[in-house]
Amino acid sequence: xxIINSSKLVQWFNQVKRDLPWRRTxxxxxxxxxxxxxxxxxxxxxxxxxxxxxxxxxxxxxLAEAEQEEVLELWRGLGYYSRARRLWEGARYVVETAEGRMxxxxxxxxxxxxxxEYTAAAIASIAxxxxxxxxxGNVKRVLSRILRWEEDVEKARSRRFFLExxxxxxxxxxxxxxxxxxxxxxxxxxxxxxxxxEQCPLQADCEGxxxxxxxxxxxxxxxxxxxxxxxxxxxxxxxxxxxxxxRPSTGLxxxxxxxxxxxxxxxxxxxxxxxxxxxxxxxxVAERVGEExxxxxxxxxxxxxxxxxxxxxxxxxxxxxxELLSRRPSRQGPLVHTFSHRRWQIYWLVLNLDExxxxxxxxxxxxxSLKGDGLCWLxxxxxxxxxxxxxxxxxxAKVTI
DNA sequence: AACCCGGGGTT
DNA sequence: AACCCAGGGTT
Numbered sequence: 001x002x003i004i005n006s007s008k009l010v011q012w013f014n015q016v017k018r019d020l021p022w023r024r025t026x027x028x029x030x031x032x033x034x035x036x037x038x039x040x041x042x043x044x045x046x047x048x049x050x051x052x053x054x055x056x057x058x059x060x061x062x063l064a065e066a067e068q069e070e071v072l073e074l075w076r077g078l079g080y081y082s083r084a085r086r087l088w089e090g091a092r093y094v095v096e097t098a099e100g101r102m103x104x105x106x107x108x109x110x111x112x113x114x115x116x117e118y119t120a121a122a123i124a125s126i127a128x129x130x131x132x133x134x135x136x137g138n139v140k141r142v143l144s145r146i147l148r149w150e151e152d153v154e155k156a157r158s159r160r161f162f163l164e165x166x167x168x169x170x171x172x173x174x175x176x177x178x179x180x181x182x183x184x185x186x187x188x189x190x191x192x193x194x195x196x197x198e199q200c201p202l203q204a205d206c207e208g209x210x211x212x213x214x215x216x217x218x219x220x221x222x223x224x225x226x227x228x229x230x231x232x233x234x235x236x237x238x239x240x241x242x243x244x245x246x247r248p249s250t251g252l253x254x255x256x257x258x259x260x261x262x263x264x265x266x267x268x269x270x271x272x273x274x275x276x277x278x279x280x281x282x283x284x285v286a287e288r289v290g291e292e293x294x295x296x297x298x299x300x301x302x303x304x305x306x307x308x309x310x311x312x313x314x315x316x317x318x319x320x321x322x323e324l325l326s327r328r329p330s331r332q333g334p335l336v337h338t339f340s341h342r343r344w345q346i347y348w349l350v351l352n353l354d355e356x357x358x359x360x361x362x363x364x365x366x367x368x369s370l371k372g373d374g375l376c377w378l379x380x381x382x383x384x385x386x387x388x389x390x391x392x393x394x395x396x397a398k399v400t401i
Numbered sequence: 402a403a404c405c406c407g408g409g410g411t412t
Numbered sequence: 413a414a415c416c417c418a419g420g421g422t423t
Contacts, residue, residue: 039419045409079407083420116420117406137418156402192416193411225414250422252406339407340417 004146004205006178011200013181016188018043019090020051023180028102028127029060036087036114039136040080043187049078061100063091072255072387081387082254086114103125104300106132110217126176133166134179135159139188144218145190145208154216190214231347232307233261233392235399236317240378244386245311246374251344256387259348259395260311260375304349312375317353324351335398336392348395 017023022034035051037046053074057063063071068088077082090112094102103109105128109120117135124130133139140153143162151158170178189196190391199340208214235242246258247253252263309320333347378386383396 009423036419040406040417042409042410077408079409080420082406086420116418254406341405341407345415388417 004169004202006171008201009181010174010177013177013184017184021047026127029122030054031123031127032138035119036083041078060091061095063088064095069372076387081256085255089116103129106130125179129176131170133163135162136183138183141218142182142186142190145214146202146206147395148207150219151216207272226338226341228343230264231261231344231346232306233259233346233395235259235348235350236353238353238358240368240379241377242380244376244378253389256389258392262307267294317359320353320356335394337394344391350399
């Protein structure tokens with residue numbers, strides 16, 4: 001079994017390493033921020049986010065004192081928003097429990113929520129020169145090729161073996177450079193599809209190169225295709241404002257804003273909520289406005305009003321919405337948005353309450369009651385200043401055109 | 402151990 | 413259009 005030449009790797013890293021903003025500091029907080037961003041984003045994409053983030057929150061205290069909302073806003077477009085929240089929570093945790101002093105070793109770093117084995121090892125080795133190996137996707141790819149590792153690299157067995165291996169080759173005098181070297185190698189040379197083996201400082205140690213098939217590693221279990229779902233959405237406009245709703249704190253797009261609506265496994269105009277009974281009130285409205293008798297048309301009105309009742313309710317503008325729905329606004333879409341594990345077909349209705357102003361005088365009066373449901377009227381000009389997921393940004397782009 | 406969590410990039 | 417990329421938390 002090949003044992004890699006650690007000093008050759010470190011030497012290579014110090015020669016070719018890219019000049020990146022987070023490599024100009026030993027500040028553990030800055031490294032923490034960069035590592036969380038880089039967990040989900042390529043370097044080129046992360047740089048402007050990192051600079052913006054550090055500009056606004058230059059220290060742990062700045063981040064801890066910020067509102068969660070502002071942190072999410074700066075994260076908008078990066079994805080995996082729970083990580084932004086955990087970073088913010090982690091900063092508050094450190095400030096509250098350790099008076100703002102970052103934990104100084106791998107084990108203590110692990111106590112921070114949102115800091116797992118990888119991030120703790122990265123901070124400990126880079127900021128504190130602690131001799132602890134990191135293992136990210138790059139390292140797994142490099143090792144799996146050097147060793148021609150035939151098992152699924154995500155298996156616990158693979159992880160254990162790789163960590164043990166790394167523990168034997170990580171140098172005590174420059175663990176941070178070694179770790180960064182392994183990751184830099186995976187990012188720039190030992191790339192997923194077309195590794196540049198001729199540039200590799202570990203070529204002599206690599207069984208994959210020796211046998212001519214490094215690109216077939218790492219072996220991974222194949223993934224399922226994303227499941228399909230419908231996403232009916234209501235765009236309510238009123239005096240230059242649009243109605244938004246805060247998403248729950250768990251699950252998809254946690255804590256972000258959305259236009260009110262609901263994910264459904266079946267299209268709402270066929271079978272709203274997959275067989276759930278409609279409310280008596282919704283039936284009444286559907287019958288009142290249902291001039292057409294076709295089942296399709298009937299269920300469509302039915303579904304949009306039911307959606308309104310469930311997601312917005314009586315809070316502000318029930319009568320106005322009923323009136324607008326009775327005018328049979330045309331359904332817009334679909335707009336397809338694909339997540340890693342789900343595929344939304346977004347259909348939306350634009351309801352401009354100004355068209356029935358006399359019936360909407362209560363909208364503003366009841367504004368306070370909106371907040372309890374996470375509902376909020378927002379000036380449309382402010383839409384680019386809040387944490388609105390890309391899926392809804394795409395919808396809005398089509399609404400205004 | 403299996404599943405969830407979003408975006409952007411490449412081919 | 414179909415593929416790739418990834419670590420932490422939860423169950």
